[in-house]
Amino acid sequence: MIRRSLFAAATVVLLSAPAMAQNVADVSNTAAGIGNKAFQDATVLQRSSGKFAGPNVANVSNLAAGIGNKASQDAFVRQSSKGLFSSDSTANVSNTAAGIGNKAFQDAFVLQRSSGKFGKR
Numbered sequence: 001m002i003r004r005s006l007f008a009a010a011t012v013v014l015l016s017a018p019a020m021a022q023n024v025a026d027v028s029n030t031a032a033g034i035g036n037k038a039f040q041d042a043t044v045l046q047r048s049s050g051k052f053a054g055p056n057v058a059n060v061s062n063l064a065a066g067i068g069n070k071a072s073q074d075a076f077v078r079q080s081s082k083g084l085f086s087s088d089s090t091a092n093v094s095n096t097a098a099g100i101g102n103k104a105f106q107d108a109f110v111l112q113r114s115s116g117k118f119g120k121r
Helices: 002-016
Strands: 020-034 037-067 070-086 089-100 103-115
Touching (some): 020 070, 070 089
Parallel strands (some): 020 037, 037 070, 037 089, 070 103
């Protein structure tokens, strides 16, 4: 009897809790070893809406490691959230060349927009 009422109470709490929209994207480009090449074009479009919109998170990385490697990446990230309570959007972009004679090229363009009556602007 007690277990049934606890289950019913937990169900009511879960069903009455507001839902949140969230987007997460991880994009990576790696050339590792000896004499390798890696090329990548990445487009990330994230949009969340609702009473509790966001967060949007995008992680974009480009890495050339080893000897004589080349990594090239073009990245475009667009993030927007709109809701009564709007949350942050975060974009982490990294470019690394490690080792001997490596080259890492990266072009990144990030657009972020967040709007809400009580959210962060």
